[in-house]
Amino acid sequence: xxxxxxxxxxxxxxxxxxxxxxxxxxxxxxxxxxxxxxxxxxxxxxxxxxxxxxxxxxxxxxxxxxxxxxxxxxxxxxxxxxxxxxxxxxxxxxxxxxxxxxxxxxxxxxxxxxxxxxxxxxxxxxxxxxxxxxxxxxxxxxxxxxxxxxxxxxxxxxxxxxxxxxxxxxxxxxxx
Numbered sequence: 001x002x003x004x005x006x007x008x009x010x011x012x013x014x015x016x017x018x019x020x021x022x023x024x025x026x027x028x029x030x031x032x033x034x035x036x037x038x039x040x041x042x043x044x045x046x047x048x049x050x051x052x053x054x055x056x057x058x059x060x061x062x063x064x065x066x067x068x069x070x071x072x073x074x075x076x077x078x079x080x081x082x083x084x085x086x087x088x089x090x091x092x093x094x095x096x097x098x099x100x101x102x103x104x105x106x107x108x109x110x111x112x113x114x115x116x117x118x119x120x121x122x123x124x125x126x127x128x129x130x131x132x133x134x135x136x137x138x139x140x141x142x143x144x145x146x147x148x149x150x151x152x153x154x155x156x157x158x159x160x161x162x163x164x165x166x167x168x169x170x171x172x173x174x175x176x
Contacts, residue, residue: 008065019056026069029136030076036119036131037080043087050079070146073136077128077147121168125149126161133158 004025010018027048034047054075062071119127128147132138138146144154 004068005065008059008062008068011059012062012065019059022068023052023055023072026072029069030072032135033073033076033131034080036135037077037084037127043083047076047079047083050083051076054079067145070138070142073132073138074146074148077131081124118165118168121164122161126157126164129154129157130161130165 004022007018007022011022030051031044031048034051035041035044038044038047051072055072058075062068119130122130125147129143132143132146133140140151140154140158143149143158144151147154149157
């Protein structure tokens, strides 16, 4: 932890190599979080790139270096949501055949598709809380700080999200 704090302070003083070291330590977590939102590799990588840019540009705004990862996850969530909102305005001109031909083979396709399908029933704030709680193993306090919401709100959002997920999973199991 002290090493991260030292690197963050060096990065805040303009040391590009220090920033690169600490960013690379969290790059996989950023990618995974972005992928859950974006649902494809290309868009997730675009979000990672945007997070790198935004975090590098705004490293001086980080007041507590020990919360560097939390700060990065918040930037990741915001970048992913902004990208989703921008993409809603874009009309896709991809043919159905092209989608099938460009699909990559993945051993976990059934599992990842069902998980993504289930997560789709959640609103953005619910998705963020669930991902931070179970995917990044954040405490409720860390979630409330990261998303800038009250502690009780974080708990109620998680409870509501879990209820929706349970209901959705029951529907999926019922249909199969």
